[in-house]
Amino acid sequence: MLEINNLHVKLEDEDKQILKGLTLSVEAGSVHAIMGPNGSGKSTLSYVLSGRDGYQVTDGTATLDGEDLLSMEPEDRAAAGLFLAFQYPVEIPGVGNMTFLRTALNAQRKARGEPEVSAGDFLKLVRAKARDLKIDADMLKRPVNVGFSGGEKKRNEILQMAMLQPRMCILDETDSGLDVDAMKLVSDGVNALRDAGRAFLVITHYQRLLDHIRPDVVHIMAAGRIVKTGGPDLALEVEQNGYADILAEVGA
């Protein structure tokens, strides 16, 4: 589904190479985890895939279902089924959470040639999904993420994911700032979305999230590349021994 081949990325304004030949293939129905020390380029990967400004691709490709992601506008990537759960969801004063979600949902549907969801149907749907994530009506009414706690912001990301039903979900450090209960809520939300037609790329610094969202494949990233790939056990190895041993082993 998501194919990344030899991806090289530098900062647009600086002569600083961040991704240095990253290759990765995520097939439908699977959950891949990317772990790595700080500064390995994990978040850059998520931003480049979702189309944020400030990066320049100097080599390589990234495709979603065979379509060139890197040449698409961010909104077109979203409509094509890509979703990034942000590490730091922004607060947007003045834009209502519900207005935002409905605008996003209908914009994506319009881009795909699907009919819009009526206000009534939308309301029913969002209420049901919000209940599962223990997001109360007041949070839905507030401006996007404004006054939300760290955990509430992450839950709101998962709510958006549940509403938009993307096919390729990237979770960037979704566990950061979450307590145990919130981690469980968020993981349950993600697990409920797992199915044969959908794939996940879970970026995390720590293993603990992977106790809740069980990955099929674990990648270790360092210095802008995937340096090691294995099964769920690889995450446990990191948890026990840290990154140093693995990095030494692969000579990164």
Add this chain to the structure above:
Amino acid sequence: MNAHSPRAQRLAARRAATQARIDTLSPPAAPAWAAPLRAAAFARLADMGLPEKRDEYWRYTDPARLTAASPPEADVFRVTDEPAMYEGVDRLKLVFTDGVFDADASDPVAGEGIEISRLAEAAETPWSRDLYGALEARAQAPVPRPMAALNTAMATDGVLIRVTGVVSRPVSVIYRRTDPAAEATLHHLLRLEEGAELTLLENGPVAARSSIVIEADLADRAVLHHIRTMGRDHQRIAVTHLFARLGADARLKSFTLSMNGALVRNEAMLWLDGKGGVAHVAGAALGDGAFHHDDTVFIAHRAPGCESRQVFKKVLRTNAIGVFQGKILVERAAQLTDGYQISQSLLLDERSQFLAKPELEIYADDVKCSHGSTSGEIDADHLFYLRARGVPEDEAKLLLVLAFLAEALDEIERGELVEDMQQRLRGWLERHSH
């Protein structure tokens, strides 16, 4: 001052020029009772002189186009792509066409607790005689407002409204233009007796050049909502003054939506004379191209326990200029004052400009006053967040601009009017997105 100092000479020259101009003007004969009040206004004007760019109060806005002997013609702008403003709102319509009250186009004047007449035919009443020009004269200190004195002297028409009860049906003053060269000088008087309530709406293109003064006298516990929209006519040259005094526990909320216009200066001077008064003045202005919009506000806290808010937001594109001059004066007696002032601009490109002069002058020692002024562009992180969820760029920008304006629109209490405003803002933003 030495009579031969450069400053004295400049003042003498200004007075001479102003007097020469006054000599060319003949004030309207009607209503007869206003004649001495007009003469007094001319005397005030002759003494202070017409404004000049060198005046501190006009530093950011050159008054030349307001003071020129006659205005340039301006195209009559007809809105054909939107329904009329407030179409679905039940209201009493009073229409002015080219600055003259248009009885045929207006609703019959009737209603419980409200008396309405037009300035040009108004019979003499103690309240109107006492109010006409009185708040304008009071507003001449500490800062002279010569354009308002000129209005008092020369106003040809306007509405005089006295409210004695709670009037729920808004009075809607609608301005229409047919003549490309018409100039209009209108003067409205509002007297709200104790506990009276009124909503006053103003909308429509007034004239190629216009001056409108509102003098509002709110007795104790009176409530006035004033909602004004200044339409889409691009060549509009306009100056307005809102003067209001508030008695104890009286409340005033004034909101102005302004779109386009070559030169607009909206001044407000409000006095919180009684305990517990509440005065809010807010505005949203959007301009693209040859647009110069100036909000100049002065709120005087003169009694304890009053609240004031000034909330002004401007969206500027393609060389548009926005100005805000706002002052909160807290007199010694006005303990427990709650004053708030915010002025912000959203610059949609690098060529636009926002000039702000926020001022606080406080003589009481137990007050809460805050003010802030910012100027910035659309937040790139906000924009990316919306786009990453699938909202197309133009729509995302529109949502963010509306979000920027939300705090000002929150100052409008009547929900049905807010919706209408939002539709118009959306329309403007869609038309001006490229």
